[in-house]
Amino acid sequence: MIPLAHQLLRLACWVLLAPLLPGIINQVKARVAGRRGPPVLQLYYDLARLWRKGVVVSTLASPAFVILPAVAWVSLLGAALLVPLGPAGAALSFHGDVLLMLYLLALGRFCTAWAAMETGSAFEGMGVVREVSYAVLSEAAIVAAVLALCVQTGSVSMVTMLAPTAGAGVVLLGTGLFIVLLAENCRVPFDDPTTHLELTMIHEVMVLDHSGPPLAVILHGASMKLLLFSLLLTQAIVPLAQHGPIAATGLLAGGVLAVTLAVGIVESLLARFAYRRVPLLLTTAFLLCLFALLVAWKGGAS
Amino acid sequence: MKSLLLVIVPLLAAALAAAWPSNRSRPLLLPATGLIHTFLCAWLFFCPPPVTPGAWLAFDPLARAVLPAVSLLFLVCAWYGVSYLKIRSERSNRIFIMALLAVLGLLSAGHQSRHLGLLWIFTEAVTLAAVPLLHFNGTPRAFEATWKYLLVGGTGIALSLLGSLCLGYASLHGGGEGDLTFVALMSQGAGLSRPWVLIAWVLLLVGYGTKMGLTPMHTWKPEAYGEAAGIVGAILAGGVTSVAFTAILRIRSVVGAAGEGAIADHTLLVIGLFSMLVAALFLLGTRDFKRMLAYSSVEHMGILTLGAALGPAGVAASLFHVWSNSLTKGALFLSAGNIRRAAGSASMDEVRGMNILTPRSAALFVTGLFAVTACPPFGPFFSELKILRASLEAGHMAATAMFLTCLLLAFFGLTRVVFGIVDGRPANHAKATGKRFVESAGVILPPLVLLGLSLWLGLFQPALLHDVWAAAAAQLYPSP
Amino acid sequence: MNANLNLLIGLAMGLNLLALGTSRLPALIRAMSAQGVILGVIPVLLGHDLDWRVALIALATLAGKGVVIPSLLRRAMRTAQIDRELDPLIGFVPSLLLGAGGAIAALALVPLLPLLPEHANTLLVPGALATVLTGFILLIGRTKAISQVCGYLILENGIYLFGLLLIKAMPLLVEAGVLLDLTVGVFIIGIIVDRIQRAFDSLDTRKLTALRE
Numbered sequence: 001m002i003p004l005a006h007q008l009l010r011l012a013c014w015v016l017l018a019p020l021l022p023g024i025i026n027q028v029k030a031r032v033a034g035r036r037g038p039p040v041l042q043l044y045y046d047l048a049r050l051w052r053k054g055v056v057v058s059t060l061a062s063p064a065f066v067i068l069p070a071v072a073w074v075s076l077l078g079a080a081l082l083v084p085l086g087p088a089g090a091a092l093s094f095h096g097d098v099l100l101m102l103y104l105l106a107l108g109r110f111c112t113a114w115a116a117m118e119t120g121s122a123f124e125g126m127g128v129v130r131e132v133s134y135a136v137l138s139e140a141a142i143v144a145a146v147l148a149l150c151v152q153t154g155s156v157s158m159v160t161m162l163a164p165t166a167g168a169g170v171v172l173l174g175t176g177l178f179i180v181l182l183a184e185n186c187r188v189p190f191d192d193p194t195t196h197l198e199l200t201m202i203h204e205v206m207v208l209d210h211s212g213p214p215l216a217v218i219l220h221g222a223s224m225k226l227l228l229f230s231l232l233l234t235q236a237i238v239p240l241a242q243h244g245p246i247a248a249t250g251l252l253a254g255g256v257l258a259v260t261l262a263v264g265i266v267e268s269l270l271a272r273f274a275y276r277r278v279p280l281l282l283t284t285a286f287l288l289c290l291f292a293l294l295v296a297w298k299g300g301a302s
Numbered sequence: 303m304k305s306l307l308l309v310i311v312p313l314l315a316a317a318l319a320a321a322w323p324s325n326r327s328r329p330l331l332l333p334a335t336g337l338i339h340t341f342l343c344a345w346l347f348f349c350p351p352p353v354t355p356g357a358w359l360a361f362d363p364l365a366r367a368v369l370p371a372v373s374l375l376f377l378v379c380a381w382y383g384v385s386y387l388k389i390r391s392e393r394s395n396r397i398f399i400m401a402l403l404a405v406l407g408l409l410s411a412g413h414q415s416r417h418l419g420l421l422w423i424f425t426e427a428v429t430l431a432a433v434p435l436l437h438f439n440g441t442p443r444a445f446e447a448t449w450k451y452l453l454v455g456g457t458g459i460a461l462s463l464l465g466s467l468c469l470g471y472a473s474l475h476g477g478g479e480g481d482l483t484f485v486a487l488m489s490q491g492a493g494l495s496r497p498w499v500l501i502a503w504v505l506l507l508v509g510y511g512t513k514m515g516l517t518p519m520h521t522w523k524p525e526a527y528g529e530a531a532g533i534v535g536a537i538l539a540g541g542v543t544s545v546a547f548t549a550i551l552r553i554r555s556v557v558g559a560a561g562e563g564a565i566a567d568h569t570l571l572v573i574g575l576f577s578m579l580v581a582a583l584f585l586l587g588t589r590d591f592k593r594m595l596a597y598s599s600v601e602h603m604g605i606l607t608l609g610a611a612l613g614p615a616g617v618a619a620s621l622f623h624v625w626s627n628s629l630t631k632g633a634l635f636l637s638a639g640n641i642r643r644a645a646g647s648a649s650m651d652e653v654r655g656m657n658i659l660t661p662r663s664a665a666l667f668v669t670g671l672f673a674v675t676a677c678p679p680f681g682p683f684f685s686e687l688k689i690l691r692a693s694l695e696a697g698h699m700a701a702t703a704m705f706l707t708c709l710l711l712a713f714f715g716l717t718r719v720v721f722g723i724v725d726g727r728p729a730n731h732a733k734a735t736g737k738r739f740v741e742s743a744g745v746i747l748p749p750l751v752l753l754g755l756s757l758w759l760g761l762f763q764p765a766l767l768h769d770v771w772a773a774a775a776a777q778l779y780p781s782p
Numbered sequence: 783m784n785a786n787l788n789l790l791i792g793l794a795m796g797l798n799l800l801a802l803g804t805s806r807l808p809a810l811i812r813a814m815s816a817q818g819v820i821l822g823v824i825p826v827l828l829g830h831d832l833d834w835r836v837a838l839i840a841l842a843t844l845a846g847k848g849v850v851i852p853s854l855l856r857r858a859m860r861t862a863q864i865d866r867e868l869d870p871l872i873g874f875v876p877s878l879l880l881g882a883g884g885a886i887a888a889l890a891l892v893p894l895l896p897l898l899p900e901h902a903n904t905l906l907v908p909g910a911l912a913t914v915l916t917g918f919i920l921l922i923g924r925t926k927a928i929s930q931v932c933g934y935l936i937l938e939n940g941i942y943l944f945g946l947l948l949i950k951a952m953p954l955l956v957e958a959g960v961l962l963d964l965t966v967g968v969f970i971i972g973i974i975v976d977r978i979q980r981a982f983d984s985l986d987t988r989k990l991t992a993l994r995e
Contacts (some may be wrong), residue, residue, distance in 0.1 A: 168792060280803055283875045287799060287882045294886060449927070456934060457921065464941045470948050480951030486992065495896050610862055 010091045010195070014080045018223040019043040021230065021260050025187075028264025031116035041274040043223060046258040050216035058119045058209065069214040073221040079104035080228050086157045086235065087245040088251035093159045098146055101158065101233040102139075108136055108221065114204035115214075129273075134190065137282035138183045144289035145177055149236060152296040169295035170176025174237040176288030178262070181229040183282055185222065188267040190278055304346055305361035305414055305571060308369070311338055312407030319399045328399055329387040332380035335403055336373075339410070343373040350487040358417040365414045367774035370546055372413065374755065375540045375632050376406050378748045379533050384404045385744025386533055389643070393438070401434040405537065412545040418466050418482040421549055425462070425513060428542055430456050437527055443638045453514060454522040459587040462509025462549075465502045465630045469556065472498035478526035484552050487719040488780065494549050499560045506553050507569060513546035516607060520600045524588075527596035528648065532639020535592070539599045539626030539635065547606055547624065551617065554610060556777040565576060570611035571701060577604030578708040579623025591641070592648045594719045595634055601712050602627045608705060612692040614775040615764075619688035621771040626673075626759050628680025633752035634670040636745070637663045641723065644739035650719055655728035662741045664724045670718045671758050675713045681759030787827045791909040792945070794820045794886055798916040801936060803874050807859060808865045810932050811852050817913075817939055818847025821909040825949060836949060843942065851935065855928060864928055872923030881921055884940055885912035913940030943992050 023040040030037020039045075054147045057065055080173065081091040090097075113132060116124045148169070155161045160179045164170050185201035207218050232254030240248040273281065315335040322328045344433070346361045347370050353360045361369075363567075365493055387395045412424035413642040429452075435449040470482055475495035478486070487494070512519035527535045550570075557566040581601035588594050604624070611621030640663035645653040673680035686709070693702045794817050799814040825836050870877065878915075888911035897907065917937025921930055937971025 169787060277805070280805075280874050280878070283878050284799075284803060287878060290882060291796075292884070294889060298889070432813060453921070453930060453934070457937070460934070460937050460941060464944060466940065467944050471949070474948060474951050475896055478951070592881055782897075 006088075006201065007091050010081065010085060010088065011077075013085060014224060014227065015220075018227045019047060021226045021232065021256075022223050023203065024257070024260045025140065025264040025267065028261055029165075029268050032268035043219065047216045047220055049052055050219070051210075051213055053164060053212040055212040055214060060118035060120045061118040065115055066214055068111040068115035068118075069221075071211065071215045072115070073106040073224075073272045074215045075104045075107040075111065076221045076224050076228075079108070080224050081157055083231055084162065085231070086240050087248045088140060092100045093157055096156045096161065098150075098156060099159050102142065102146065103185055106135075106139070108225075112206055112218065113220075115210070119209045119263075122207065124208060127202055127208075131200045131206060134183055134282065137279060137286060138180050141180045141282065141286040141289045142184075144286055144293055145180070145236070147172055148173055148289060148296045150294035151293060162232075163241055164235075164237050164239050169292045170237050172295065174233065174287045174290035176238060176285045176292060177229070177233045177261070179228075179281060179288070181233060181259070182263065182266065183278075183285070185226045185263075187263055189273040189281070192272045226260075227256070233259055242276055252270055252272075257260075303341060305351060306359065308339060308342055308346075308361075308414070309359075309407050311335060312410065313340070316400045316403035316407065319403060321397065322396070325394060325396070325465045325478075326388075326391065326609050327394060328567055329384045330397060332383045332402065333377070335406070336377035336380035339406060340370075340373045340377045343370045356481075356483055356726075358420050359411065359414050360416055361414055363592050363770070363773040364548055367621045368544055368624055368769045369410060369413045370627050372409055372541045372544060375628050375752070376537065376566075378752050378755075379632060379636070381535050382745060382748035384637070385544075385742060386531065387679060388744075390553065391606065391688045393440070393723060395438065398438050399535040401431050402537070403543070404431040405435070406624075407732045409541050409545055413548060416483050416485065418469060418484065418487070418553075421552070422463055423446050424465050425510070425545060425549065426459050428514065428545065429459055430672070432534075432538065433543060435537075436530050438531060438534070439529065446528045449524040450583065451526045451707060454519065456511045460509075460511070461505050461583060461663060465505030465507075465509050465686045468502035468505060469494075469553070472502060472560075474519045484556060487556045487658025491559040492561050494560040496558075496560065496562065498558055500560055500565065503553070503557045503562070503566055503569070505549065507573070510546040510549045510553070511573065511607075514550070514603050514607075515577075515596075515600050516545050516573055517580040517601055518542075518701045520581075520603075522579065523600055524584075524593040524596040527599065527635075528590060528593040532637075534643065535595065536632040536635035539595070539631050543599070543603060544624050544628065547603070547610075549609055550607075551620075555780075558779070567611040567613075570607050571698065573610075574604045574611060575701060575704050575708070576608030577601070577607065578712075579604075582708045582711035586718070588715070588719065589650045590648045591638055591653070591723055594637055594716065595631070595751060598634075598712065599631060601708070602631070602674075604708075605686065605705075608701070609689040609692065611625060612689070612696050612698075614772075615695065616689060616692035616777045617770075617775040617778055618771040619685060619692050621758075621774055622688060622767075623682070623685035626685045626756060629752050630670060630673045630680060630682055631761065633666065633699070633749040633756065634674055636749040636752070637666040637670060637678075640657060640739070640741065640745050640749075643669060645723075650722040651721040652729070654726035655724075657724045659728050659733065660741055662746050663718050663749075666746070667722060667755065669753055670749070671716055673753060675716055676709065679760045681763075683755040683761070684760050786788055786847075787824065788905045790820050790824055790827065791905040794939075794943070795905075795912050796910055798885070798913055798936065799878060800880055801932070802877045802916060802919060804871075805868055805874060807864065807868055807926070807929065808856075810868065810929060811855050811859075814932050814935055815848055815852035817936065818852070819844060821939055821942055822848055824946060828946065828949065839949065843935075847935070847939065847942075857929065859928060864926065868929050869925045870923055871925055877919050877923050881912070881916050886914035888912045888915070897929075906943060906947055909943035910940045911973075913937075916940070918963065 020040065020043075022043050023038070025080050026042065027040050035285045044122040055066060077100045082093070082097045083102075084093070108132070113128045116128050150156055152169070153161045153163050164173075166268050181276055182188070186193060190204040191204075203222075207215060210218060231252070234252060240251055243251060312335055315393040319328055319331050322331065327425055347366055350363075350366055351361055353362045380402075387398070405428055408424050408428045412421060412428060415421035416422055416693045435453060436451055437444045466482075469487070470480075473482070473487055473490055474480065475498060476490055476493040478490055478493070481487075487711070508519060512522075515523040527539065530538070554563075554566050557563060578601050581597045581604060584597045585594060585601070588597060606620045606623055606627070609616045609623060610682055612619075641653070641656050641660055642648050644660045644663070644670060645656060656667075674682055678684075689706065690702060693705065783840070797817045797820070801810050801817075804810050804813065808958045822840050825840040825843070828836070859866075861972035870879070886909070887907075892911070895907065914937055916941055917933050918936075920933025920936060922933075924930060925935060968974045
């Protein structure tokens with residue numbers, strides 16, 4: 001009975017806390033710009049509003065247009081449940097679960113991209129092309145980061161592998177993962193979530209034709225992804241295992257908050273990059289993770 | 303002490319040239335210094351000083367076998383330079399003469415360096431000192447040539463420093479005391495760390511090979527020789543390349559002492575033949591007679607390298623070829639400079655009938671062509687014959703066949719261009735520029751003297767020279 | 783001791799990648815100058831007694847590679863009014879990947895070479911190889927004359943790193959020769975850069991194509 005309650009608690013944690021992060025980011029951006037900004041809970045209101053609305057479906061689109069966002073959300077939730085919540089551990093943990101997480105993230109992206117192309121609009125196709133071409137590079141970086149963690153700890157299970165060591169490796173890995181976080185969650189400088197200029201939109205293009213509950217599901221999935229990457233980043237660079245459960249939980253929450261604040265500050269200070277410079281930045285992230293891997297490997301050898 | 307004078311006198315003369323007020327009389331410093339230098343060289347040549355084994359700078363057998371040729375070439379070029387600079391009296395020649403004298407001094411130092419680091423420093427210094435010579439003309443094309451020379455040459459020099467460091471590390475790893483004289487390195491012999499020696503050999507071969515102009519590092523040569531004055535081309539092709547060649551010979555002897563001589567010889571053989579082949583193919587295609595000389599120089603560097611791969615007999619033959627090539631190529635560069643000046647262009651599309659406009663220079667150019675393509679009785683014929691014999695004795699049948707084929711191809715290429723510009727009827731506008739160029743004794747006699755020296759090398763080669771080359775080869779291949 | 787040394791060399795290798803990835807000339811010069819400063823500090827950390835010879839080399843490197851040459855290049859950039867954007871022949875991403883691949887290959891291959899025990903656990907040799915490779919990529923892959931000069935300097939930096947292996951055994955003469963020639967070389971190259979500017983109104987070496995077969 002108790003384990004089930006724990007699982008439900010973890011699930012609730014993911015589902016309920018995730019929409020908080022975009023709100024915090026927006027609040028930071030507003031404060032830096034000197035505005036009061038929308039309430040922190042704005043995304044909750046939006047989600048509730050969208051949920052009550054009806055769905056508009058193009059006559060060209062197949063049922064997949066409505067189903068796929070749901071599949072994407074489920075796969076993202078699945079990936080999230082594999083990620084440990086600090087001392088609370090993961091809902092599901094087994095040997096090699098990190099691979100499953102990578103594949104579930106990819107599946108989520110695949111479903112969103114497919115759903116976007118269902119309407120047959122060339123504009124959405126363009127957004128898909130951009131999103132997927134960035135993903136190629138950022139996935140390479142994630143894989144390198146995961147490998148670095150694996151080599152560092154000699155483990156392929158998420159719960160045990162997120163144990164950072166000191167030294168140059170952490171700095172490299174942290175910077176690399178932060179860049180990947182920005183790219184994966186379509187934040188500035190890769191994509192501007194607030195833009196409405198057709199030529200510069202990426203992620204927003206893909207979800208342009210969605211409405212009602214499917215859109216709500218997509219927005220919620222995006223916020224879960226942000227939480228997932230923030231948690232990964234925090235646990236990869238902060239040695240939580242050295243502290244007691246309460247201190248560790250506090251550290252974890254603080255870390256996630258710090259990452260969110262950092263995203264907000266980056267968004268306030270930077271402009272979106274030109275497309276031709278994006279691959280360069282993502283390659284840099286990949287190389288940073290690769291060198292973290294190298295440091296882990298060399299450090300382990302000597 | 304006298305051997306140090308070979309370095310100091312030209313450098314002092316360069317300083318004097320900087321202070322010399324008159325643009326008209328300054329060129330006389332060139333033959334004056336050349337005379338002193340040749341005199342000193344001859345003295346040292348006939349009465350070689352004793353060499354202390356650990357000396358960093360000395361007139362050792364290898365320097366004795368090469369430096370006099372450079373000195374002779376410089377003397378004749380200096381004589382030509384006086385007339386040349388009189389024609390170019392519109393430009394200040396201060397920096398040109400300073401650079402030329404500095405090159406002579408640094409070349410003398412480079413040839414006498416018996417220390418790995420010192421050798422590198424002087425080679426680098428020669429490279430830098432030659433820069434003002436290349437952009438003396440001040441045209442955009444001359445700048446372009448200088449830029450390429452500096453970039454390619456600078457990279458080569460950087461790689462040879464890296465190679466020197468690797469060789470130093472090979473010695474250190476083998477328990478050496480940090481003594482980088484070639485004698486010390488050779489006596490350490492098999493104690494050198496093999497992998498580092500091989501890395502060093504590759505880097506040094508590429509580095510000094512760039513300076514020499516071996517394919518595929520030869521790309522600066524056509525640009526530099528094509529745009530530089532004839533006198534500069536002669537000094538670069540006859541003097542600067544020879545210092546890089548002796549550097550490679552000295553390093554080869556260290557690699558040989560470390561027990562990797564077979565590999566070193568094999569790489570030398572391959573790179574030499576490759577240079578010859580590429581140069582011969584480019585010779586068949588080029589339409590510019592100054593660039594033709596550059597490719598011919600690449601070909602002859604290939605011949606030298608091939609000879610260096612063939613053991614003591616081959617090295618002695620190569621040293622002979624250094625002499626015959628320097629002197630003959632000097633004659634070709636100087637007469638080509640005359641023709642270029644009279645015709646106003648270096649392309650065989652525009653230059654025709656030079657035997658009518660400049661009959662003497664054209665005659666010299668054609669004779670030089672036959673000399674450099676190894677027609678008897680000039681020096682190159684005999685030196686190449688010796689290399690051929692060494693190659694046959696070493697049993698390299700395929701290499702010998704390729705050597706001969708390349709020589710034949712180069713002969714076709716050279717005659718094609720040379721007779722293209724000498725024969726025919728000059729264009730009308732060329733007649734006007736041609737008239738302004740006077741074939742005075744000052745520009746005709748120096749190449750003639752150089753051809754005479756080449757003939758002397760072929761027909762009346764003194765036995766002493768032969769002994770000197772053999773002694774130099776013996777220095778590089780010490781009998782165990 | 784070795785940890786500090788390796789950290790510095792690692793930083794220098796990171797600067798290599800920065801130099802390869804940047805599209806702005808001032809950033810390239812800054813990376814180069816920072817690398818020069820790091821290289822100047824390294825001899826002090828090498829664990830020998832700090833005699834005057836090592837101190838001199840460190841000081842000369844710090845001043846030469848870290849301050850004088852970069853400021854000369856900046857001055858050349860200002861006076862010649864060179865465009866700040868770099869035009870790559872080899873794109874930034876491929877050059878980054880090449881450079882990183884080279885660095886990893888160097889790290890992987892160097893253990894195969896025989897090294898003295900005091901050098902075996904340092905990054906000196908792989909760092910030197912990676913830096914030399916970076917220099918080559920910049921030399922080949924950038925079209926502006928001034929960026930080729932930067933590439934050449936980074937190549938020299940790599941050679942200097944390798945030279946540190948021999949700082950004890952090798953006479954000062956050789957080290958001094960390196961610095962002297964480097965400075966002189968840049969000086970001359972600077973003059974030529976200036977002249978090219980005047981002759982072509984551009985520093986694009988792609989326009990240096992009058993001489994070809």
